[in-house]
Amino acid sequence: xxxxxxxxxxxxxxxxxxVLSELIVERAGLINLGLEGTLLSAAMAGTIALQSSxxxxxxxxxxxxxxxxxxxxxxxxxxxxxxxQIVTGTALNLIAIGVTSVIYRARLHAGLHFNVTxxxxxxxxxxxxxxxxxxxxxxxxxxxxxxxxxxxxxxxxSIGLRLRAAGxxxxxxxxxxxxxxxxxxxxxxxxxxxxxxxxAYLAINLSAGFAENMTAGRGYIALAIVILGRxxxxxxxxxxxxxxxxxxxxxxxxxxxxxxxxxxxxxxxxLLTLVVLAGFAGRVRQPAFLGRALPPGK
Amino acid sequence: MKRGIPALLSAAAGIALLTSIAxxxxxxxxxxxxxxxxxxxxxxxxxxxxxxxxxxxxxxxLSVIVAFRGGVWNIGAEGQFLAGAIxxxxxxxxxxxGLHNQLLALLAGAAGGGLWAAxxxxxxxxxxxxxxxxxxxLNFVAIYLLxxxxxxxxxxxxxxxxxxxxxxxxSFLPLLHGQLHAxxxxxxxxxxxxxxxxxxxRWGLRLRAIGxxxxAARYSGIHVEREIFRAFVFSGALAxxxxxxxxxxxxxxxxxxxxxxxxxxxxxVALLAQLSPAAALxxxxxxxxxxxxxxxxxxxxGLSAGIATLSEGVVIVLLLTFGSxxxxxxxxxxxxxxxxx
Numbered sequence: 187x188x189x190x191x192x193x194x195x196x197x198x199x200x201x202x203x204x205v206l207s208e209l210i211v212e213r214a215g216l217i218n219l220g221l222e223g224t225l226l227s228a229a230m231a232g233t234i235a236l237q238s239s240x241x242x243x244x245x246x247x248x249x250x251x252x253x254x255x256x257x258x259x260x261x262x263x264x265x266x267x268x269x270x271q272i273v274t275g276t277a278l279n280l281i282a283i284g285v286t287s288v289i290y291r292a293r294l295h296a297g298l299h300f301n302v303t304x305x306x307x308x309x310x311x312x313x314x315x316x317x318x319x320x321x322x323x324x325x326x327x328x329x330x331x332x333x334x335x336x337x338x339x340x341x342x343x344s345i346g347l348r349l350r351a352a353g354x355x356x357x358x359x360x361x362x363x364x365x366x367x368x369x370x371x372x373x374x375x376x377x378x379x380x381x382x383x384x385x386a387y388l389a390i391n392l393s394a395g396f397a398e399n400m401t402a403g404r405g406y407i408a409l410a411i412v413i414l415g416r417x418x419x420x421x422x423x424x425x426x427x428x429x430x431x432x433x434x435x436x437x438x439x440x441x442x443x444x445x446x447x448x449x450x451x452x453x454x455x456x457l458l459t460l461v462v463l464a465g466f467a468g469r470v471r472q473p474a475f476l477g478r479a480l481p482p483g484k
Numbered sequence: 485m486k487r488g489i490p491a492l493l494s495a496a497a498g499i500a501l502l503t504s505i506a507x508x509x510x511x512x513x514x515x516x517x518x519x520x521x522x523x524x525x526x527x528x529x530x531x532x533x534x535x536x537x538x539x540x541x542x543x544x545x546l547s548v549i550v551a552f553r554g555g556v557w558n559i560g561a562e563g564q565f566l567a568g569a570i571x572x573x574x575x576x577x578x579x580x581x582g583l584h585n586q587l588l589a590l591l592a593g594a595a596g597g598g599l600w601a602a603x604x605x606x607x608x609x610x611x612x613x614x615x616x617x618x619x620x621x622l623n624f625v626a627i628y629l630l631x632x633x634x635x636x637x638x639x640x641x642x643x644x645x646x647x648x649x650x651x652x653x654x655s656f657l658p659l660l661h662g663q664l665h666a667x668x669x670x671x672x673x674x675x676x677x678x679x680x681x682x683x684x685x686r687w688g689l690r691l692r693a694i695g696x697x698x699x700a701a702r703y704s705g706i707h708v709e710r711e712i713f714r715a716f717v718f719s720g721a722l723a724x725x726x727x728x729x730x731x732x733x734x735x736x737x738x739x740x741x742x743x744x745x746x747x748x749x750x751x752x753v754a755l756l757a758q759l760s761p762a763a764a765l766x767x768x769x770x771x772x773x774x775x776x777x778x779x780x781x782x783x784x785x786g787l788s789a790g791i792a793t794l795s796e797g798v799v800i801v802l803l804l805t806f807g808s809x810x811x812x813x814x815x816x817x818x819x820x821x822x823x824x825x
Contacts (some may be wrong), residue, residue: 217616219559259801269804272557272616273668276751277800284794285505291788292509398790407618449635453628456621463618464611472614 190434198430199224199328200384203410205415205422206332207380212412213340214373215353215366215475216264221273221381222405223282224256228385230286233396236302245386253382256282257374265367268479279405287398302395324387332380333419340419348375353473356480366480398418410459416470429455485540488763491756494802495770498795505794511785518824523780524773530780536734538786539667540565540743543726544750545649545764546678547597547719551680553759554715560604560619561627561723562747564597568724569731570630571596572574573638573648573738576655576731586655590670590728597724598717600626605716609709615616615716619668623747631740657733662703665733671765674722677760681718685691691715723747752796771796 204221211218218224228249235248258276263269290300340346349369351359356366388404389396407429414428415421430456436448462470499520524534544561551558567660572593580586604622607613631646633639657665682688690711692703702708726746735742753771757763771792778792792795 207712216542219616221619263804269807272559273751273755273800274749275557275806277797277804279803280748280752280793280797282797284788284790284792284797287788287790288505288509288794291782291786291790295509295782295786403624406624409617410621449628449632453625453632456628457625460607460613460618460621463621464607465613466611477614477616 194434195325196322198426199322199325200388200392201331201408201411202423202426203328203380203384203387203428204404204427205411205427206328206406207377207384208412208420209375209415209417209422210336210340210349211370211373211418211478212371212417212480213353213473214349214375215269215356215408215473215478215480216370217275217477218257218260218374218377219272219409220282220407221255221377221408222276222401222403223279224253224378224381225385225388225401225405226258226279226282226286227400228253228382229389230289230383230385230396232386233300233302233389236390236396237300242390242420243391244281246383249386250379250382253380253385254378255322257381261371261374263369265369265480271477283399286396290396291396299449300395300397302390304311322391324383324391327383329423333423336419345369348407350435352471352480353475356475360480370480407455413470413472414455414459414462416462417473426457428458436447437442485742486592488758489631490803490806491763491767494799494806495756497802498799501798502795506785506787506791509787511787515659515785516609516781519781519784520774520777523777529662530776532664533779534769534773534776535664535668536772538768539665539671539733540599540726540730540746541753541775542671542764543674543750543766543770544723544746545731545768546674546677546761547723547726548750548754549757549759549761550682550715550722550731551679551719552754553695554691554712555698556715556719557614557616557721558601558604558619558716559616559751560601560622560720560747561750562667562743562745563619563623564600564720564723565727565743565747566623566626566630567600567720567727567728568728569738569742570626570633571724572731573651576651577638577649579655580652586657586726586732589655589732592597592726593728594721594725594733597727600724601716602713605713607722608716609713629732630738630742634738634740639794642735645739645769648737651732651736655732656736656779657729663734665729667729667733670725670729675761675765678722682761687711687714688791713765723750749793749796752800756799 189474204225208218215352231252232249233243236242236245256278260274262273264271340350346366348359349372352366352369359366389400393400411425411429415425432451436452503513503516507513523530525531533772544565546560547561547564572589576589579588600622604618607618608615633645634648640647640649657667659665660668682692690701690706693706694708694711698708731738749771753764753767756770757767760794774795775792778789781787781791782789
């Protein structure tokens, strides 16, 4: 039971980080569909950095940089060029899938592989009680540090208030001489670093290194969870845990003889999100300026 | 014609960027460009392959064009494409072949795609759910539904692989030349139909009016919700028809990874075509050729076929940055996204 719970928590960790990263930009009025691509490029950067340096710290740094770079490209297009956010996000995902697969093949061609050898055990076995000598710092970071600091930052500080204003009513910021664009940039850089760690964790701790298209839609799932959790930190945690639960159950159903129904179960969280989106489970209110370009003068 | 210039420049810049990326991974620019040409239009077989890849891309692009022209942000062509293929496969497996059964299968495809889109349309119009999110969610539901079907109820009789039974040979779309199938004619008909509907019918005019300025459209007496619902269903039906054509013309059976991102790529095709149905034919051929050449480059040069995906993203970004502001800048209609604000 403890194993199962730990497996659930670990497998939902990158997802939770991704959800929280999307939560902050959506609160600031940006809907970054490019999260999927951000995770993917961070996963690759983290893997390559770990292989060449052997240090988890460098791997995390490289992944954070890759995440920030991808998010900055999104910011450049949507904030600076005022391009449509949805189309931009879609384009960034296509680019990230393309670039990572080109690098992947090129390295394979040159005889380099993407396997990460870990000295900290098998991804699942490390969570068995006898191997649990230390608590994974990333898990603590994702489930405690970030949620607590987000709750304080967004709802109990003036910068958090302004950040939410950028997503609700940017004109209010302009009227007091603040830059909504600047706040959106801050949110994007936070997203880049969190999504960067998420990508690296996915590749290094939950898989044996980078594989083509390994994020498999987690970025989109994170977007769904943000809605499911109604743009709240508590909702993000519950939503990520719910998706983690279906992942764990899926391992079990896959292993047992019940082959097909697990596919249906995988669809369940999406259906649930649709129900929430439709307002059947109470009123949903998204940030009023979500997905909208800033008015002239920012 | 003037609108075509940024599109051509973006396409050319995209190719230039791909060439430099190929150079970075150690492939000589000339070798790269000649393989690119060889693999896409170099000989008859390559040309056929490019055209075959362009057909589903053009269907999803038409779907995107109808939606985007009406200011509806349907990102769900992927799911509607799959829903169409599933419906079409189901109908086709129930019937014995023949022309009218092919027609029924195609109709089922369009109906399947239209129904799948109708869910998102209903959620938007009646419940105020933003369609960007609902269509993405429905894409995933469609992917898992397909996975369930080919692992469960629709799994082949032999039960060996997670795929459906092969359709009966007589229900295949006839081949025109090599691997090029008669789906090309269905596509051409669809392009004409979409073009005429948008530019020559009252409904098309109302739809475009909504796309340009939803408030002005509403004040001029257009029933915006009804038109948006129709546009959504029409858009989904086009993607579904594409899935059906791909099934009957190319794969002849369903399997888990039936759509290789045709839905998302359709957005790139539609944007490069500046949302013009006729231009989408050329734009789809361009990206189809890149996909076909990408496969060839992967075999001969060890360069990833992902280069085609990359090019789609790069062309969109170039168009967003330098393209015509009318279509691609964040528009006023976007304010209406999410229904009621």
